Amino acid sequence: MTDKQRDIWKNRIAVFFAWVAALLFFFPIFWMVLTGFKTENQAIAIPPLLFFEPTLENFTEINERTNYSKFALNSIITSFGGTLLALLIAIPSAYAMAFNPGRWTKDILMWMLSTKMLPAVGVLMPIYFLAQNSGLYDTKAVLVIIYAMINLPIVMLILFNYFREIPKEILEASRMDGTSTFNEIRQVVMPLAWGGIASTALLSIILCWNEAFWSIVLTTTDASTLTAFVASFQAPEGLFWAKVSAVSTLACAPIVVFGWLAQKQLVQGMTFGAVK
Amino acid sequence: MNPALVRWLQAPSIVLLLIWMIVPLSMTIYFSTIRYNLLYPERKGFIGLSNYEFFYTDPSFFPALINTLVLVGSVLVITVVLGLAVSLLIDRPFWGRGVARVMLISPFFIMPTVSALVWKNMLMDPNNGLFAALANALGMTPIEWLQDLPLASIIIMVSWQWTPFAILIFMTSLQSQDQEQKEAATLDGAGFWSQFFHLTLPHLARPISIVILIQMIFHLAIFAEIFVTTSGGPGVQSTNLTYLIYIQSQQAFDVGVASAGGVFAIILANIVAIFLIRAIGKTLTV
Numbered sequence: 143m144t145d146k147q148r149d150i151w152k153n154r155i156a157v158f159f160a161w162v163a164a165l166l167f168f169f170p171i172f173w174m175v176l177t178g179f180k181t182e183n184q185a186i187a188i189p190p191l192l193f194f195e196p197t198l199e200n201f202t203e204i205n206e207r208t209n210y211s212k213f214a215l216n217s218i219i220t221s222f223g224g225t226l227l228a229l230l231i232a233i234p235s236a237y238a239m240a241f242n243p244g245r246w247t248k249d250i251l252m253w254m255l256s257t258k259m260l261p262a263v264g265v266l267m268p269i270y271f272l273a274q275n276s277g278l279y280d281t282k283a284v285l286v287i288i289y290a291m292i293n294l295p296i297v298m299l300i301l302f303n304y305f306r307e308i309p310k311e312i313l314e315a316s317r318m319d320g321t322s323t324f325n326e327i328r329q330v331v332m333p334l335a336w337g338g339i340a341s342t343a344l345l346s347i348i349l350c351w352n353e354a355f356w357s358i359v360l361t362t363t364d365a366s367t368l369t370a371f372v373a374s375f376q377a378p379e380g381l382f383w384a385k386v387s388a389v390s391t392l393a394c395a396p397i398v399v400f401g402w403l404a405q406k407q408l409v410q411g412m413t414f415g416a417v418k
Numbered sequence: 419m420n421p422a423l424v425r426w427l428q429a430p431s432i433v434l435l436l437i438w439m440i441v442p443l444s445m446t447i448y449f450s451t452i453r454y455n456l457l458y459p460e461r462k463g464f465i466g467l468s469n470y471e472f473f474y475t476d477p478s479f480f481p482a483l484i485n486t487l488v489l490v491g492s493v494l495v496i497t498v499v500l501g502l503a504v505s506l507l508i509d510r511p512f513w514g515r516g517v518a519r520v521m522l523i524s525p526f527f528i529m530p531t532v533s534a535l536v537w538k539n540m541l542m543d544p545n546n547g548l549f550a551a552l553a554n555a556l557g558m559t560p561i562e563w564l565q566d567l568p569l570a571s572i573i574i575m576v577s578w579q580w581t582p583f584a585i586l587i588f589m590t591s592l593q594s595q596d597q598e599q600k601e602a603a604t605l606d607g608a609g610f611w612s613q614f615f616h617l618t619l620p621h622l623a624r625p626i627s628i629v630i631l632i633q634m635i636f637h638l639a640i641f642a643e644i645f646v647t648t649s650g651g652p653g654v655q656s657t658n659l660t661y662l663i664y665i666q667s668q669q670a671f672d673v674g675v676a677s678a679g680g681v682f683a684i685i686l687a688n689i690v691a692i693f694l695i696r697a698i699g700k701t702l703t704v
Binding site: 156 | 421423424425427428429430431432434435438439441442443445446449503504506507508510512514517518519520521522523524525526527528529530531532533535536537538539540541545546548551554555578581582583586587590591624625628629632635638639641642645646647659660663664667668673676677679680681683684686687688690691694695697698699700701702703
């Protein structure tokens with residue numbers, strides 16, 4: 143075998159194992175989706191069924207037997223609400239910091255990131271009492287506020303990095319034309335930063351959607367999100383596997399797609415900007 | 419922009435985060451020094467460090483600490499080694515690479531409660547689960563995963579979710595590796611391992627340390643996976659510190675002791691955070 147042939151074979155073997163890894167990692171998701179299309183009896187069949195006649199029964203029954211749409215709506219409201227609130231707070235700040243960095247800008251950003259590293263359980267009791275005493279316990283509002291605050295540091299950092307990439311010359315040119323600061327933001331910066339803001343929002347929505355600690359601790363029925371709803375299926379063992387799978391499939395599908403779209407921001411956001 | 423406007427634009431985010439940090443933090447510290455149990459509201463008053471003493475002399479504390487360290491350590495080793503291996507395998511052009519990539523990172527986007535239930539029921543269930551069926555088919559006795567190997571089961575679930583994160587980060591970093599350097603090394607007859615140790619690993623040193631530190635922060639706080647699958651049991655075999663504090667507050671209603679535990683968790687996370695902040699500081703340009 144020549145060197146070239148050996149390289150080709152090495153490459154083929156690597157590709158083979160790459161596919162093995164991909165199939166293994168994806169398998170639990172595939173299995174979950176598949177189970178969502180089984181009847182309850184098929185779902186717990188021994189041995190497990192790979193081939194069967196698929197049914198849509200679970201998906202149609204979810205809403206009759208459970209309050210799926212309520213929880214889905216709660217998830218949508220809290221994750222979009224939290225993201226929107228975080229963006230509203232972060233856009234002006236990140237803008238000011240990126241275009242007028244001062245002596246403390248870097249320290250402020252680092253400090254913000256450090257608040258993200260506080261363990262939630264460390265402030266469990268205070269937040270719990272504050273929510274109870276303010277009447278916000280088990281409301282969507284409390285989750286919106288908390289989601290905005292826990293994602294604010296990451297949103298700030300990514301937006302800051304985006305704004306910094308906008309060439310300053312463009313701003314100077316518009317200033318020469320006598321544009322006011324407000325119009326400068328609206329007409330010059332926003333169109334350029336729009337893509338960055340959208341993908342930052344996408345990352346924030348993903349993180350809010352999958353958040354499980356606060357939604358379990360701070361809600362009971364009214365404001366429960368999908369993460370908390372799914373957690374409530376923990377008790378009856380061996381029951382409703384098909385239905386839980388259908389719920390899980392619906393709950394995860396949009397976010398997995400968002401995740402594929404926001405890979406780049408995810409790398410930046412999840413590493414606090416250390417890997418780009 | 420004039421300096422006053424700059425300050426006004428920055429103020430909301432700084433002030434809100436400051437409140438978000440200081441208010442709950444000082445309340446936790448305060449609660450940790452007073453007698454405060456929701457079941458006995460009449461017993462009150464400053465008791466110094468007694469809550470801390472109570473927290474760490476609790477027979478569950480030491481096992482929970484060990485479990486936390488084993489959990490974090492094992493997940494780190496698994497995710498980094500597997501993540502490196504897979505990202506190296508996929509770092510070459512081949513047909514369907516985009517699809518394989520998407521399949522590899524998808525587990526990271528599954529909500530933790532869903533992934534916990536999928537593993538607990540459909541895969542690890544000793545009667546109807548897929549692993550049991552595989553074991554039976556091979557003539558072995560199915561493992562009672564959550565009963566006999568609770569911590570290992572949690573480690574598997576968390577690793578499944580977080581190896582994709584490592585893959586994603588390493589994959590991104592590998593794309594910025596100098597290809598000419600690699601080709602030159604190949605022409606000079608450097609084999610795979612020597613290239614790996616002399617070129618690839620040094621190139622990935624930073625991403626690896628970042629992945630380790632970030633995972634430490636997140637894994638010290640693992641909660642949903644335990645909550646949904648083992649509830650910390652059997653006994654305290656799969657209770658970590660986060661879950662122990664949760665139990666103290668939500669089931670024993672002991673706010674004082676739970677807060678003392680909270681302060682402990684914050685200190686532990688801060689030790690990691692100092693290194694992480696330092697690593698991030700090197701890349702953040704202002």
